[in-house]
Amino acid sequence: MNAIVPITEFQAGATSAIGRADAPAIQIERLTKRFPGVAGAVLDDVSLTIDRGDIYGIIGRSGAGKSTLVRCINALERPSAGRVLVSGREITNLYGRALRTARRDIGMIFQHFNVLSSSTVAGNVALPFKVAGLSRAEIARRIPPLLELVGLAHKADAYPSELSGGQKQRVGIARALALNPSVLLCDEATSALDPETTEQILALLRDINRKLGLTIVLITHEMHVVRDIATRVAVLDHGRLVEEGATFDVLAFPKSRVARSFLSGLVAHELPPVVASQLLPEPVAESDPVLRIVFTGEAAHEPIVAALVTQFQLQPNILHGRIDYVAERPLGVLTLVAGGAGAKLPDLLSYLASLGLTVEVIGHAIRSAVTRRHSAAR
Ligand SMILES: Nc1ncnc2c1ncn2[C@@H]1O[C@H](COP(=O)(O)OP(=O)(O)OP(=O)(O)O)[C@@H](O)[C@H]1O
Ligand SMILES: [Mg+2]
Structure with a gap:
């Protein structure tokens, strides 16, 4: 049996209960999951x-396969093909006692907390x-240091009915x-909480x-959660991985259409439909180019x-x-004529x-009356 060290004795990077300390925390390799009676693969x-x-962070719309993916990581679901390694050790072929031991290395929290209402806080822990x-x-x-860690030392004897959602x-x-x-x-650990409590959690x-030094996998459909704490992010769409990278890079330069639209509440990658519908795909006699400029870092x-006004004598219209x-x-995105x-x-x-900005001509707009007057006057 593996030794269980108290949380206070935990050292970042310490050897985990299973596997190798030098291996990545989790490797998911060509994972496919089908359910009987469900058309197509839920994970592809x-x-x-x-x-x-x-x-x-793992984000995606409802039904994208996020929970199924996370359930494959602790072998609550078995893949139809592919495998999952935790600390370098394959979990997808473990059963019984070996699986129970391996699962000690993987904690999980849920949207609806899953606390036992008949036990006190200390009893649950x-x-x-x-x-x-x-x-x-x-x-x-072992209980007091854990309650201390999560800020609940004063609630050891309270019952869940006496606690807020955040607690x-x-x-x-x-x-x-x-x-x-x-x-x-x-798995959606903050989705049932109000914005302020979400921030605290x-x-x-x-x-x-x-x-x-704990590795955290955060499944969410809330982009701001990813923006606020995730170091890396993957985007799932219909069971497929459509995007993966450092959070900043995915937010600044999303490659997939689904990621762009998913991010639109946070980063202004997409134009409001009323503006987008007025763009022309090609220039015409009385049109000006529409630029989408991504600002990052120093730029x-x-x-x-x-x-644009002083050096190029333009009349930019944001x-x-x-x-x-x-x-x-x-990180900014500005679309201007x-x-x-x-x-x-x-x-x-x-x-x-040359300023380090990423610029794209995304269309053309009919020249405004002001620009026309200005051009005619020169
Ligand atoms: N045990 C199951 N049997 C059959 N179909 C399932 C099962 N579990 C999940 N599915 C289907 O797999 C798809 C992905 O479900 P999953 O719960 O992984 O999505 P999700 O991305 O977590 O969605 P949400 O954001 O709504 O939680 C859905 O179409 C769902 O109906
Ligand atoms: Mg889910």
């Missing part, structure tokens, strides 16, 4: 690697210890961490990630609208835009690229 040839210490066969004295010794999720987190796992799976998860601080901060780095660009367009594009 998904491969991804989650490194130790990552907070890894004691459950995994009881299942693991620890003595009463040992259990009594119930803290109980869920304490219980999931009891056996000192190296991975914590969170995310702060707790980030704190635990840093203090314990976000360049006064580019002023430069159609849509937003600047946000991701991992404390500015480069009024009066005409033959200056190539120079203008080179100038913007």
Whole structure:
């Protein structure tokens, strides 16, 4: 039987209960899952690697296969093809006692908390210890540091009916961490919470990630959750992995249409339909190019609208835009009509690229009356 170390003795990067400490936390290799009677694959040839210490976001619309994927990680579901390795050891072919031991390395929390209403907070947190066969004295010794870690030391004797949603999720987190796992799976863990409580739970998860070196897999349909704490993100769509990368890169430069539309509430990648419907695919006699400019890092601080006016004598007209901060780095997308660009367009594009901005001509707009007047006056 594996030794169970108390949470306070946990060292970041310590050897996990199973597998190798130098292997990635989770490797998903060509995972396919079909359910009897369900047409098509619910997960279709998904491969991804989650490194130790990552907070890894998996996003996708309802029915994309997120929960199924996370249930394959702890072998609550068996894949139809492919395999999952946790700390370098294949979990998909473990059963019985070997599987139970392996699962100690993987904690899980859920949207609806799954706390036992008939037990106190301390009683709920004691459950995994009881299942693991620890003595009463040992259990009594292990509970206080866990409650301390999740900020519930003062609620040890309270029943779930006396707790807020955020406090119930803290109980869920304490219980999931009891056996000192190296991975914590969170399936929509903040989806039932109000925005302020969500922030507090995310702060707790980030704190635990840093203090314990715990790898966190965060399944969510809430993009802001990913923006706020995930180091990397994968996007699932109809069971397929359509995008994967560092969170900032996926937010700044989404490659797939589904990721772009998913991110539209956070980053202004997509134009509002009323604006998009007015864009022309090709230039006409009285049109100006419409530029989509992505600002990242230092380039976000360049006064580019002023430069367009003074250096290029343009009449820029902003159609849509937003600047946000991701991992404390500015990220903005601005869509504007480069009024009066005409033959200056190539120079203008080179100038913007030289500032480190990513620019794309996404269409053309009929020249505004103001630009027409301005051009005629010159
Ligand atoms: N045990 C099952 N038997 C049959 N079909 C299933 C089973 N579990 C999931 N599915 C189907 O697989 C698809 C993916 O479900 P899953 O729960 O993984 O989606 P999800 O991305 O977590 O969605 P949500 O955001 O709504 O939680 C759905 O079409 C669902 O109906
Ligand atoms: Mg789900």
